[in-house]
Amino acid sequence: MHKNERLVLVGDNPFHGISHVSQERAAMRGKDVLTPLSATNIVSTALDYGADAFTFTVSDTTLEILKQLKKRGRVPQLYAIVPYAYEYVRLAVALGGIPGLGKRIAKQIIKSGNLSAAWHGIRGILTVDPAEAYKAYVAFEVSRIRAYAGKGSLKCLFLHCVVADMALGLDMDWLFKAHISILESYGIKPGFHTHNFPLFIDRVKKWDIDLDRILITTPFNAIGMQMNPGRQECEKTLRALPCNNVMVFGVLAGGLLQVDAAIEYIKALPHIYGVAFGVSTTEQAKKTFSMISCQ
């Protein structure tokens, strides 16, 4: 892989018990990988063996990893994804639904003393403006990451596909524009996580959003797993992009592909900004990232 041109990232899916192949497989990894300390060791090892950055969904687990990395004085470049839908759904269950969750977030915003988030939030509610309310939420998430990792390390904040793809389907261009506007005001690159790459590019162009201003994270792999509507369409869209702004994940197809075969496939693709690999042990981190560094 052209190491100097493309960012290599270590991903956090195994730390959340996520496997795209099966839940059994995720459970079989054991509970060790889910503890912040062992996850921090895995991230550190990945960084030792050539990873440039860490990509993660913002949750208590990953914030704790950031805290540990900061303690060790080695916070890498961060590419975060919000919201961590699973955590919010669980919280909503515990707190009595969306109103309870909203109150909890509002309380946390107030407690954090984040004036920007509070201002956007109050304005959003008073004027019934969803874009302002969304900006309050983003301000809150940015402040959480910065509190744990320091100010300069957060390079990009992606909007999670659960929200981004839903908004894509509903033509909610205002949400994409609000995401870009608030993050650019913080000097952070706005990003979008999608499982509908060709449709995403089509809509972004329709909404006059400059592709240079954003990063996109989406699955690419040699067997077309999770590539919608299909591998060919996704590759065609990628080839037609004007810039290198796609960060790919799922390249190992949940472990169904070997690392070398996955790298060969990705190497041949144009317009790749970065490649994320999830690893669940320090041994796997050594093997995977040293193999990538060699190519």
Add this chain to the structure above:
Amino acid sequence: LIKIGVIGLGKMGLLHSSILNTMQDTKIVAICEKQRIVRSFAKRMLPSINIVGNLEEMASHTIDAYYVTASVGAHYPIIKEVYTLLPSKNIFVEKPLCISSVQSREICEMAVRHSGIPMVGYTKRFSATFKKAHELINSEILGDIVHVTASAFSSDFYGTEKFVLQGYARGGVLRDLGCHAIDLLHWLIGTFTVKTADVRTKSRGRLSYVNEVQTILQFNGSVEGGLTISWCKENYRMPQVDIEVRGTTGKLMVNEYRIELVSGDEKTVMRKNELETGVPFFLGESDYYHEDEVFIDAVRSNKTVDIDFTTACRTDVIIDEIVAKTDVKEAYA
């Protein structure tokens, strides 16, 4: 152009609206939501869609099909109102059909009286692995079925000791998660009855809901089976239904991720990603797109669907049978 009205702007309302909005020749015309604050935000969030507060307002729009995605307790009055008040009788309802078989039967009778396409969103029927399992079982590769075991687990309420209002609002584990397993058993194996049931509930005052269930089932005469349902299990990040079918010439195990078929000495494993291809628009799972595609196609061509109200009613009957086997007074029903 098929014009759609969505009733209930929760998680499933947004999901279906989003998928339907990407389909060619399909348009979301109006969304009905009873909560004023949600309506106020929705008007700003979705400016091209009419946001209304009741079904009378919805009647002022030309609509070809309705999606009922409100909470399960509201299905019965909403469907009744659609049949009596609104011109189109094409109705898609999120699972389960109603909160009791009495309500479901009444809705089925209404569906028979009115023309239209009724469908219930038992989405797991559209999952690549369960579809393949259906095909394999129908091919009689397993011989005569001798035993069936099934489970439906999630971690939604793992570690939650107390009564939680969300558990009640979702209709308890039987109607929220267990109904998928019950529907799949009907579809894959055939009709069955409940022999015994051990039901655990959570209660607060007069409110209660089913939290965990263990049952013994009787399929087509002599075949026995077991079904366990819980939303308090550890390590189920996503809800999962597992079904094992043993026959005289083979065994099949299936869940959302894989199928394992054992026939003689031969074992075949088929994974979800090998069985499914991409969809034009992916949200949540590709199953949702396939499900909506089937309903829209049925409306367009005026043809029936497999999972209509009568089929879905069988699941509500089994749920009532399970609860009736115990001394639990399920306040929700």
